[in-house]
Ligand SMILES: Nc1ncnc2c1ncn2[C@@H]1O[C@H](COP(=O)(O)OP(=O)(O)O)[C@@H](O)[C@H]1O
């Protein structure tokens with residue numbers, strides 16, 4: 001038996017593979033069983049939030065596609081059709097157990113704006129106070145993917161980790177179509193073994209975790225591990241279990257051996273820094289020299305204009321930008337105190353020169369230490 005901590009708030013992520021079937025698009029039996037299980041999860045956790053995938057997988061057949069389409073615009077049309085069907089079934093099946101459901105559709109842009117991020121938190125909390133279960137998905141139909149700064153969550157594993165951080169959940173339980181994390185991709189290696197417990201997420205794990213192969217799911221195991229790391233950083237435990245039997249949720253929460261348990265949480269980072277690291281969409285890049293990399297990384301200093309060698313993108317005061325080294329590797333990000341326009345004039349110069357060049361000086365720092373986060377995964 002495992003020792004599962006006491007939980008107040010749990011986020012349960014449902015993957016496309018388990019919520020859809022080959023015939024009807026949506027697996028109604030699964031949602032019905034999930035409804036029964038969720039009513040019993042309330043014995044373990046006061047608050048339950050669901051992050052549900054499946055809008056694209058549930059919608060593509062309705063629009064006449066033979067398989068999940070590749071192009072973003074096709075997927076968006078499928079999501080618009082699939083999401084309504086999905087939520088209709090959630091409502092129907094959950095009402096049988098007297099559970100109110102509430103739909104929340106989010107974009108990365110919503111969470112990238114600090115005020116909207118906080119507003120999303122308040123709305124979810126209010127719903128929980130009323131005993132409702134928020135069912136969250138990405139607002140797929142309106143998301144724009146840009147070439148450089150990706151504006152979508154990428155996959156719902158990532159979204160579920162952000163939601164866990166947003167509402168300070170204690171447990172993120174990811175329901176997929178595999179038993180948990182294997183030491184090799186189980187679709188390729190027959191001798192792959194289930195990993196029962198993970199203490200520390202490391203890069204080696206990303207090597208043995210593969211992508212999704214089903215043609216239905218999106219992130220695969222790689223994105224689940226990255227999501228686990230983000231949730232653990234937010235002080236939230238993580239489990240990955242096979243959700244084909246929803247009974248596994250209860251087994252996991254009772255401490256029975258099922259799936260993979262990520263058992264070691266980090267001291268939660270400052271909440272604002274977590275938001276900076278994981279939820280924001282940077283508006284541009286500040287390229288810095290090796291001395292500035294050392295100053296911010298090792299000496300824990302703020303970023304000053306003298307170490308900046310280039311600036312790209314268009315941003316204003318208070319926008320979030322990436323700090324990159326000369327090889328364009330991101331070393332951190334933060335809220336900038338000068339616009340791209342003014343920064344181009346003062347880059348490479350001493351702080352004592354700022355006033356003479358710009359005719360004003362907001363501060364010596366381009367990004368203050370308090371508004372900066374490093375080691376982004
Ligand atoms: N090391 C691994 N352990 C477990 N599953 C893996 C691993 N590497 C790749 N996978 C694949 O990841 C899939 C689950 O991810 P995905 O298809 O995105 O499902 P979901 O819809 O549940 O998010 C599994 O079905 C499996 O094929």
Ligand SMILES: N[C@@H](CCC(=O)OP(=O)(O)O)C(=O)O
Pocket residue numbers: 014015016017052053054055056057079137138140154155156157212216217218219220
């Ligand atoms: N927002 C998308 C989710 C895509 C996604 O991440 O799927 P999955 O890997 O099955 O969790 C949808 O509802 O289809």
